[in-house]
Amino acid sequence: MGIIEIEDLVFEYKKDEEDSVRAIDGVSIDIEAGSFTAIIGRNGSGKSTLAKNINALLLPDGGAVYVDGFDTRDEEGLWEVRQRAGMVFQNPDNQLVAAIVEDDVAFGPENLGIPSESIDERVRGALMAVDMYEYRKKAPHMLSGGQKQRVAIAGVVAMRPKCIVFDEPTAMLDPHGRSEVMEIMKRLHADGITVVLITHFMEEAADADRIIIMNEGRVEMDGPPAEVFRQADRIRALDLSVPIAVELAERLRRRGRDIPAGIIKMEEMVEYLCQ
């Protein structure tokens, strides 16, 4: 049994009584504890909607979502769900609440009613985990985008979640900020936190141990990165690109070079070619 179980999920955005848009149309996904899953899709493929369903920010119109055994539709377990499955959003500016970094990180634990001394300890731990401890007294607007996003991650980490859903966390960052955030994400995964990364950067997805490609509210492809990227033509048919390393491998193969199928990251490619 996985930490997140999505069973035949249907979700519709209702404009009015009759008119509604079906954003998710019968999705079943089982995410194992401790895994790193990337969910990819074009704009409007339903990937963000899926993320919000995991955190009970949106509730299913059909099917069910279970987080660590708690049904998201169950009012009683709502806070349990949100504490267990934390969420980091796209815009680093719009998710920080307090005017000082450490106060913002404390916001989640404060909401959970944690005693004041333990909050202090959690805040310190969480800020250290994202390398932002020395910035604890700073105001968020003085930080760079990547730093803000790391503070946002610390705010979620301080709640001690089992799973963190990252909803396009790097979309508004510069390349430097992007690699900072990716680094932290990998580190959290190594520490045993289940990571679900919603993204449209293929390079980021290549770091995951499972890739799910969504299209028009359905799961189109699902499997380990090497397996998914082997079907490069199918990915392109969905208007998505493949990682540069995969593209390169494909072209080299066309020219008669025998590149192993497992190569999907640039480092791996460089290592192979320089052998």
Add this chain to the structure above:
Amino acid sequence: MIRDITIGQYYPGESWVHKLDPRLKIIVTLVFIVALFLVKDFVGYIVAVAALGIVIGVSKVPLRFMLRGLKAIFIIIIFTFVLNMFMTGGTEMIRLGPIAITYEGLYRAFFMGLRLVLLIIGSSLLTLTTKPVKLTDGMESLLGPFKAIGLPAHELAMMMTIALRFIPTLLEETDKIMKAQMARGADFESGSVFRRAKNMIPILVPLFVSAFRIAQDLAMAMEARCYRGGEGRTKLHELKFKKRDLAAALLTCLFLALIIQEQNIMAALMPTLASLASNLAGAL
């Protein structure tokens, strides 16, 4: 640059005044303001000025920061001064045509002006020595008892916290929109006041829309982090009433007693002082 602005006018420091419980500081400020209106004569003002002077000295905040607050209400002080000077009846001092300056008028004008100055300096001392965050915490705590009659103390404090957090964000947003509109030929600098005001509309409308978008994002992020109102919430920094707070509270009581009883004390001391003075004169 727009991102370097500081919110409020907090002057960072580690003084005794800075460290006091914000709740106490708010109450002391209120007491001081009330006390200013209880002052009746010259000696009372000396007590008030001395007390304020001591607190400023202890706080180590440079005086020019205090005076900065006065600049904004300079006109009001002058207005009060002039009005009191000319409109008070009594013994004439100088007469300039139809207007007369009386001794009583001058006396009153001087003290009214002084009262205003002390009022402003006293309250800016509060904001100068207290971080906005602490101030909000203090207000939430002080308003707590009024929750029983339906005052949303926590919500008010949360609104202030968020406002403080988003002032720089909205300023940056304004800056961005302004530049975008200027790039399309909008003109914010020339023309009459009305024209310029009208030209602000292309800034205000997108800013408004953007503020709503931010609010929606923030609400979702807060919910995702288990925010459910003030009920059952704890705090990272609990406010604690320490020994120095008690000392400050006692000093404030002493100050208030002095202000209220100052005339009686002076009356009691007068014969002693008078005899002391005559003795001194005799000795000389």
